[in-house]
Structures are given as C-alpha cells and as structure tokens.
Amino acid sequence: MLVLFAHPSLERSEVNRPLARAASEVDGVTLVDLYAEYPDFAIDVDREQGRLLGHEAIVFLHPLYWYSTPAILKEWQDLVLEHGFAYGSEGKALHGKLFFSALTAGGPEEAYRAEGVNHFTIRELLLPLEQTAIMCGMIYLPPFALFGARNAVDQGRIESHLSDWVRLLEAVRDDRLDIARAQDLPRLNADLGAIIAAN
Amino acid sequence: MFQAFVYLCAAVIAVPIAKRLGLGSVLGYLIAGILIGPIFGLVGSETKEIQHFAELGVVMMLFLVGLELDPSTLWQMRARLVGLGGLQVGLTAASIAAVLLLFGVEWHLAVAVGLIFSLSSTAIVLQTLSEKGLTRTEGGRSSFSVLLFQDIAVIPMLALMPVLAVPEMADLGAQTVTPATGLEGSDATDLHADMSLVEGLSGWAHALVVLGAVALVLLGGHFLSRPLFRFIAESRLREIFTATALLLVVAIALLMTLVGLSPALGTFLAGVILANSEFRHELESDIEPFKGLLLGLFFITVGAGIDFSVLFGDLPTLLGLTLGVILVKGAVLFGLARLFRLAHGDRWLFTLGLAQAGEFGFVLLSFGLQSGVFAVEAAKTLSLVVALSMLLTPVLFVFYDRLIVGRLGARLDAEADEVDEQGPVIIAGIGRFGQIVNRLLVASGIQTVVLDHEAAQIDIQRQVGVKAFFGDATRPELLRAAGIEKARLLIVAIDDRDRAVQLVEHVHRYYPNIKILARAFDVNHLYLLEQAGADLALREVFDTSVRLGAEALKTLGMHPFKVEKMTRAFRWHDQTGLDQLYHLWDAHPDVARNRAFLARVKEHGETLAQVMETDRLQLHDRTERGWTPPPKDYHRHLS
Ligand SMILES: Cc1cc2nc3c(=O)[nH]c(=O)nc-3n(C[C@H](O)[C@H](O)[C@H](O)COP(=O)(O)O)c2cc1C
Numbered sequence: 001m002l003v004l005f006a007h008p009s010l011e012r013s014e015v016n017r018p019l020a021r022a023a024s025e026v027d028g029v030t031l032v033d034l035y036a037e038y039p040d041f042a043i044d045v046d047r048e049q050g051r052l053l054g055h056e057a058i059v060f061l062h063p064l065y066w067y068s069t070p071a072i073l074k075e076w077q078d079l080v081l082e083h084g085f086a087y088g089s090e091g092k093a094l095h096g097k098l099f100f101s102a103l104t105a106g107g108p109e110e111a112y113r114a115e116g117v118n119h120f121t122i123r124e125l126l127l128p129l130e131q132t133a134i135m136c137g138m139i140y141l142p143p144f145a146l147f148g149a150r151n152a153v154d155q156g157r158i159e160s161h162l163s164d165w166v167r168l169l170e171a172v173r174d175d176r177l178d179i180a181r182a183q184d185l186p187r188l189n190a191d192l193g194a195i196i197a198a199n
Numbered sequence: 200m201f202q203a204f205v206y207l208c209a210a211v212i213a214v215p216i217a218k219r220l221g222l223g224s225v226l227g228y229l230i231a232g233i234l235i236g237p238i239f240g241l242v243g244s245e246t247k248e249i250q251h252f253a254e255l256g257v258v259m260m261l262f263l264v265g266l267e268l269d270p271s272t273l274w275q276m277r278a279r280l281v282g283l284g285g286l287q288v289g290l291t292a293a294s295i296a297a298v299l300l301l302f303g304v305e306w307h308l309a310v311a312v313g314l315i316f317s318l319s320s321t322a323i324v325l326q327t328l329s330e331k332g333l334t335r336t337e338g339g340r341s342s343f344s345v346l347l348f349q350d351i352a353v354i355p356m357l358a359l360m361p362v363l364a365v366p367e368m369a370d371l372g373a374q375t376v377t378p379a380t381g382l383e384g385s386d387a388t389d390l391h392a393d394m395s396l397v398e399g400l401s402g403w404a405h406a407l408v409v410l411g412a413v414a415l416v417l418l419g420g421h422f423l424s425r426p427l428f429r430f431i432a433e434s435r436l437r438e439i440f441t442a443t444a445l446l447l448v449v450a451i452a453l454l455m456t457l458v459g460l461s462p463a464l465g466t467f468l469a470g471v472i473l474a475n476s477e478f479r480h481e482l483e484s485d486i487e488p489f490k491g492l493l494l495g496l497f498f499i500t501v502g503a504g505i506d507f508s509v510l511f512g513d514l515p516t517l518l519g520l521t522l523g524v525i526l527v528k529g530a531v532l533f534g535l536a537r538l539f540r541l542a543h544g545d546r547w548l549f550t551l552g553l554a555q556a557g558e559f560g561f562v563l564l565s566f567g568l569q570s571g572v573f574a575v576e577a578a579k580t581l582s583l584v585v586a587l588s589m590l591l592t593p594v595l596f597v598f599y600d601r602l603i604v605g606r607l608g609a610r611l612d613a614e615a616d617e618v619d620e621q622g623p624v625i626i627a628g629i630g631r632f633g634q635i636v637n638r639l640l641v642a643s644g645i646q647t648v649v650l651d652h653e654a655a656q657i658d659i660q661r662q663v664g665v666k667a668f669f670g671d672a673t674r675p676e677l678l679r680a681a682g683i684e685k686a687r688l689l690i691v692a693i694d695d696r697d698r699a700v701q702l703v704e705h706v707h708r709y710y711p712n713i714k715i716l717a718r719a720f721d722v723n724h725l726y727l728l729e730q731a732g733a734d735l736a737l738r739e740v741f742d743t744s745v746r747l748g749a750e751a752l753k754t755l756g757m758h759p760f761k762v763e764k765m766t767r768a769f770r771w772h773d774q775t776g777l778d779q780l781y782h783l784w785d786a787h788p789d790v791a792r793n794r795a796f797l798a799r800v801k802e803h804g805e806t807l808a809q810v811m812e813t814d815r816l817q818l819h820d821r822t823e824r825g826w827t828p829p830p831k832d833y834h835r836h837l838s
Contacts, residue, residue: 008760009826009827009828010760010761011758011761012827012828035758035759035760036758036759036760039760039762063828065826070826106828106829106833106834107834107837111834111837117834148834150829150831150832150833151832
C-alpha cells in the first residue's frame with residue numbers, strides 16, 4: 001500500500017501528522033511525505049511511477065484545501081499520470097489498483113451537503129479525483145474523511161479516528177475490505193464495521 | 200615624413216566629408232588621392248611604391264573575409280562560386296570582345312581587353328559592402344562569390360596573355376613602359392618580382408612548387424598556427440600577438456608571390472583555415488585597423504595615379520568607353536542575377552556593385568604590355584578606363600542607395616533581417632562561473648560566443664566542444680569582432696572586478712539595446728555593476744551559501760519544506776534589504792563619505808544579536824504566513 005502524504009505546514013498540523021505517523025507504523029505501508037521529498041516541486045516522475053508499480057493500493061493523505069488536495073498532489077498527478085503509463089491504449093500500469101483519499105476537513109459534516117454552507121457532499125467535491133481514478137482503470141473508493149478537524153483534538157475525536165485509520169489500512173492490506181459495498185458509501189468511515197470482514 | 204603628413208591630412212579631411220555627404224569612404228579616399236596627386240601635385244612618382252605597400256591592405260581584407268568563412272560555408276558556396284562566377288567572367292569577356300570585334304578591333308586584342316574588363320574591384324566592392332552592412336544579404340554574398348572566382352581566374356588569365364600577343368608587338372613590349380596610371384603590378388601576381396621560386400623551372404617542377412606552397416599554407420595554417428598563437432598568447436604581450444598576426448599575413452603573401460600565385464588568394468585560404476580557431480576574433484580585431492588604413496592608402500594611390508594629361512586629352516572618348524564598359528558589364532550581371540533568381544533589391548546591388556573594372560585589370564594590363572598584347576597608347580587609355588570605372592563605383596552605390604533602396608524601403612530591410620542569423624549571446628570570461636552559464640545556455644540550444652584572455656582555458660573549452668575565442672573581452676574591437684552589434688545578450692563573468700564594471704559601462708553606453716547580466720563578487724561590486732548599467736547582477740556565492748545553509752538545516756532534522764519556506768523568506772528579506780541600501784548607496788557611491796549609508800550599515804552591525812533577532816522575527820512572520828489553518832471555531836461564523 002502506498003500512502004502519498006501532502007501537508008505543507010506540518011509543524012502546525014494537529015490531525016494529519018498523527019495520521020501519517022500511524023500509517024508509517026503499519027506493516028506493508030509505504031509512506032511518502034511529498035513535501036519533504038520535493039520541497040521545490042521537482043517531482044521525479046520515473047521514481048514515482050516505479051513506486052506505483054510496486055503497490056496494489058494508492059492512498060492520498062492530506063488536509064482538504066479549498067475543496068481539493070494541497071498543490072503538490074495536483075502537481076504529482078499532472079506529472080506522474082502520463083499517457084502511455086496511466087491512461088491511453090498502452091497505459092495500463094494502474095489497472096485494477098485500489099484508490100482512495102484520506103482527508104481532514106475544517107468544516108463540520110453538516111456543512112457538506114446541499115443545504116450546508118458548502119452545498120455539496122465531500123464525495124461530490126472530490127469528483128475530479130474519482131474520474132481520474134476511473135480514467136486510469138483504478139477502483140475508486142469514497143474518501144476516508146474526518147470533519148471538523150480543527151476541533152478534533154479538543155473534542156477527543158483523534159484517538160478513535162486513528163484506530164479507524166489503522167484498521168482500514170490493515171483491512172485493505174489483508175484483502176478483508178468488501179469493495180463492492182464500500183464503493184457505494186458517502187465516505188469510507190461512515191460504517192467501517194459493515195465493510196470490513198473480521199480476521 | 201612630409202609624405203605621411205600629406206597622405207594622412209588628405210584622408211582625414213576628405214573621408215569624413217565624403218561620408219557625411221553619403222558618398223562612402225572609398226570615394227572619399229579616391230578624391231583625396233586626386234587632390235594630392237594630379238590636382239595639387241603634392242605627391243609624385245613615389246605613389247607607385249606606396250601602392251605596392253598598400254596592396255597589403257587588399258591582402259589583409261581577403262584574410263579577414265576568409266576568417267568569416269569557415270570551410271563548410273565555403274563548400275556550400277561552391278555552386279554559386281563556380282556557376283555565377285564562371286558565367287560572369289566568361290560572358291562579360293565574350294560580350295566585350297564581341298562589341299570590340301564589331302568596331303573592327305583585331306581579335307587578339309579584343310579578347311585580351313574582354314578579359315581585363317571582366318574583372319571587378321574586390322577592394323572597393325567588399326569595403327563598400329561591409330561599410331553598408333550588406334555583406335550578408337543575398338546580393339552581397341553573390342557579389343562575394345563572383346569576386347572570389349575572379350581572384351582565382353586571374354591566374355590562368357595571366358598565363359593566357361602571352362598567347363594573345365601579336366607577334367610584331369611582342370618586341371616592342373619588351374621595352375617596358377609604364378601605363379598611364381602609373382600602376383604596375385597590383386595585388387595579384389607581381390611577375391616582375393625580383394625573387395621567384397619558379398623562374399626557369401620546367402612545367403612539372405613549377406606545378407609541384409606551386410602545389411607545395413598551397414599545401415604549406417593549408418597544413419601550416421591548420422596544424423602549426425594554433426600552437427604558435429597559443430604560445431604567443433601565453434606570453435601576455437598584446438603587441439607581440441598583433442605582430443605575429445601581421446607576420447602571418449605578410450609571410451603568406453610573400454610565399455604566394457614567390458611561387459607566382461595571388462597573395463590575396465593565399466591569405467584568403469589561410470583565413471578560411473583559421474575561421475574555426477579560437478583566435479579568430481582576436482586576429483580579426485588585430486588586423487582590422489591595419490587593413491582599414493592600408494586599404495585607404497591603396498585607394499588614395501589609385502586616385503593620385505590618374506594622369507590628367509591623358510585624361511583631358513580625350514575626355515569624351517574615355518568617358519564613353521568607361522560608360523560602355525559599365526553598361527555591358529551591368530547588362531551581363533543583371534541577366535545573371537535574374538537567372539540565379541536574386542530578389543529585386545539584391546539584383547540591383549549585384550548589378551551596380553560589380554559593374555566596374557578592378558585593380559587586377561592594372562596587373563593584366565602591365566603584363567599584357569610586356570607580352571606585347573597592347574601598344575603603349577592603348578594600355579594608357581585602357582588603364583584610365585579601369586581607373587575611371589573604379590572611381591565611378593561609389594557613385595553607382597550612391598545610386599543604389601538613393602533609388603533602389605529608397606524605393607524598396609522597408610521591404611529590403613525586412614529581407615536583410617531574415618538573412619541575418621539570430622544574434623548570439625556573448626559570454627565574457629569562461630572561468631568556473633562562465634562555464635556553468637555557458638553549459639546551461641548551450642544545452643538549451645542557445646548560440647553563444649565565449650571570450651577569455653586565458654589561452655589555456657580557451658583550449659580546454661574548445662576540446663569539450665565549446666565555441667570559445669581568445670581575447671580580452673574588455674577591448675571594444677574584440678567585442679565588435681565577436682558580434683556585439685548583433686548580440687542579444689552579454690554575460691559578464693570576468694575575474695577582474697574593475698574591468699567587469701568598465702565592460703558593462705562601455706557596452707551599456709554604446710549598445711543600449713543589449714541586455715547585460717553580470718556576476719558580482721560582493722554587494723559593493725553588485726551596486727557598481729548595476730550603476731554601470733547591468734540589467735541584473737548576482738553575487739557569485741550568495742545562492743550556493745544559501746543552499747548550503749539549507750542543507751545544514753535539513754541535516755539538523757528540519758522538515759525539507761520548512762527549510763524551503765525559510766530560504767524563500769530569507770532570500771526575500773535579503774533582497775529587500777539590498778534594494779533599500781542601494782538607494783542610499785546610489786545617492787553617494789563613495790561609501791567612505793556616504794553618511795546615510797554608513798549609518799544604516801552601522802545600525803545593522805551595531806549589535807549583531809539584535810539584527811539576528813529582527814531577522815529571525817521577520818523571517819518567522821513570513822514563513823508562518825503560508826498555509827495557516829483557520830481559527831478553531833471559524834465555521835461557526837460561516838453562514
Ligand atoms: C489553505 C487552506 C485551505 C483550506 N480549505 C478548506 C476547505 O476548503 N474546506 C474545509 O473544510 N477546510 C479547509 N481548510 C482547513 C483545513 O482542512 C484544516 O485546517 C486541516 O484539515 C486541519 O488538519 P491539520 O491539523 O492536519 O493541519 C483549509 C486550510 C488551509 C490552510
């Protein structure tokens with residue numbers, strides 16, 4: 001499993017930092033801190049493509065910035081998902097791989113619906129990622145999302161989110177995720193128990 | 200001494216006036232010659248000797264032309280050279296001979312005269328073309344091809360002269376008579392040279408010696424000249440380098456004369472051989488002033504040599520003949536220009552430019568006289584026609600300028616631009632700094648011209664395939680030879696601080712359109728460079744130091760992107776400080792007396808810790824500014 005982590009202001013992160021650390025401690029997970037590896041955005045395309053080939057599931061881990069990923073993840077997509085590699089008649093390198101985004105949003109869940117201040121659900125807002133994954137022949141799963149991230153520490157919601165996160169990663173690794181059911185959820189952690197088989 | 204005074208005086212007065220009037224320098228020199236010679240009689244028979252000496256100017260000009268043409272370019276020109284040149288000489292000679300036959304002239308004579316008038320004046324045409332900046336136009340290149348072919352064609356023509364001799368006259372001719380212009384033997388083979396390596400040799404041996412001499416020039420030029428120049432260059436004596444360059448030209452001219460070849464042709468070949476060498480621009484800038492002076496002298500002697508008594512003896516006939524020659528030559532040239540599909544403006548340049556007879560004509564005439572082809576009177580008349588047609592050439596160029604260019608106007612300019620290759624980037628100084636800049640530019644497909652005064656450095660650069668030239672980049676002539684007039688950008692990376700500033704100042708003053716980027720050693724140097732007109736100056740160690748500092752922070756465990764943010768803020772902060780200080784500095788660059796500047800610097804240095812603290816706070820503010828998360832309860836206030 002490849003977790004591509006993007007956070008430009010790590011020293012002030014309250015949620016993503018523990019999430020990244022936790023992921024790095026899960027067996028079978030490769031954690032890449034993109035801002036650390038490419039502080040000048042000069043992404044090494046060959047190296048990144050090599051990493052993709054070596055993993056069965058690709059995860060973006062990031063805070064939600066303006067309803068999207070931080071800039072470096074966009075740069076990563078623009079450079080690494082080349083024609084002939086990720087898409088096109090010859091581009092089958094990513095076919096059948098699993099993809100989802102693990103994100104934290106400042107806004108509360110109520111804000112992410114038609115009547116809320118953000119007017120759209122998180123899944124709707126991430127449609128560009130979803131279509132990108134489809135275009136690359138990957139299996140797209142809804143995001144693993146934490147809302148109200150700015151209050152998560154104060155409200156003691158971090159611990160449970162962290163254990164959910166580890167549980168999800170291990171389930172994906174061990175093939176215990178019910179992919180068909182997961183695909184229809186609004187977000188993966190809406191009901192983890194229902195989509196993960198016991199081991 | 201008095202002679203020198205007279206010649207220089209005449210030139211100094213006549214040439215600028217002629218240029219002012221739009222007549223070009225060649226006509227100016229010719230007029231100066233006429234003034235001091237036939238009109239005021241200030242100079243006399245010694246013009247003949249002076250002219251011999253001045254012919255070196257023509258030889259040098261061909262050497263310089265050769266330097267501009269590397270062998271591959273010459274090879275590309277072969278079709279035009281042989282086709283256009285061959286047809287021009289052949290057709291012109293035939294047409295003129297035919298006209299003469301119509302007038303009942305005996306055929307030997309007709310052919311000889313045809314040959315003489317088929318030649319044009321390399322000296323006048325090339326000088327005028329380069330003065331007007333037309334060398335690189337289609338018309339200019341075609342003209343050059345034809346002139347080069349003529350230079351070569353003179354050699355067989357000389358061999359042909361005795362064959363054309365009318366037997367009865369041969370004896371007469373043996374008593375050498377000087378033609379009316381007082382010209383004898385020009386820059387081509389001076390067969391009366393006292394020394395000759397080929398006199399009395401059999402045909403075979405002769406051919407061998409000639410071939411050997413050419414081979415010597417080619418091989419020597421290729422293999423020997425560069426080590427020699429490098430050796431001289433390392434001695435760091437400028438005047439010795441200049442002397443060596445002159446020696447090279449004179450030696451080749453001498454060798455060619457000894458074996459009966461055209462010295463101009465020999466030096467031209469040497470020039471071509473050296474066109475790819477690192478010393479090209481230095482040689483150019485060394486020879487250029489000598490060429491200019493000697494060529495001027497040559498033109499003066501042509502003017503001074505005109506014999507007015509013969510001229511006014513039969514002015515209408517002479518003028519008629521001259522115009523006739525120009526008309527016939529022009530007609531042939533115009534036809535060829537159409538055949539070779541020259542554009543409208545180029546066609547007229549080609550036609551009007553080459554319509555005169557040339558200095559080689561004098562050579563053929565004096566040789567023909569001795570061989571008994573011409574009678575003395577005829578030779579006098581003919582050489583006056585040659586001189587008159589040369590005298591009229593600048594007038595034809597004026598005609599071209601006023602009528603053709605005037606009418607075509609903008610169109611011609613546009614064409615000329617297309618022909619010109621894109622201006623290069625000149626890099627002055629190819630030390631450790633310049634090398635990196637050059638590598639980046641060349642890798643990006645930018646054409647660069649590299650200059651350095653370290654011969655050894657240049658040698659290394661050449662070995663790795665860099666187009667590098669030896670020379671002191673702060674010398675205006677070298678810059679000009681390197682193409683500063685057309686350059687888009689100058690990069691100053693020379694070691695000498697003061698000279699770097701001078702260089703920037705000079706280029707900024709004389710070529711204000713060229714962008715200048717310079718390497719600075721420190722802040723003061725940076726200010727000096729910017730004040731001198733550099734568009735951008737960068738401190739040579741600043742970037743590297745910042746990068747090493749960044750690596751240090753990473754090594755200490757700081758997150759790389761945090762380091763990135765720190766260095767960005769640091770650079771910004773430094774630049775702002777630099778700009779602020781510049782205003783104070785610029786108000787009074789004499790730092791020692793600039794109170795405000797000193798106060799500011801002192802303020803900065805007063806307590807280092809304090810400065811560090813402000814720096815720290817300012818940097819912190821800037822790095823904290825990006826990607827700041829919203830306040831914890833921000834969403835409550837969103838509607
Ligand atoms: C530049 C920027 C843009 C943001 N855009 C959004 C947004 O569009 N929607 C949202 O809910 N939160 C947004 N936020 C809030 C972040 O999502 C929130 O600070 C982050 O998830 C907290 O995680 P962390 O503690 O790991 O940094 C934004 C924050 C920043 C700095």
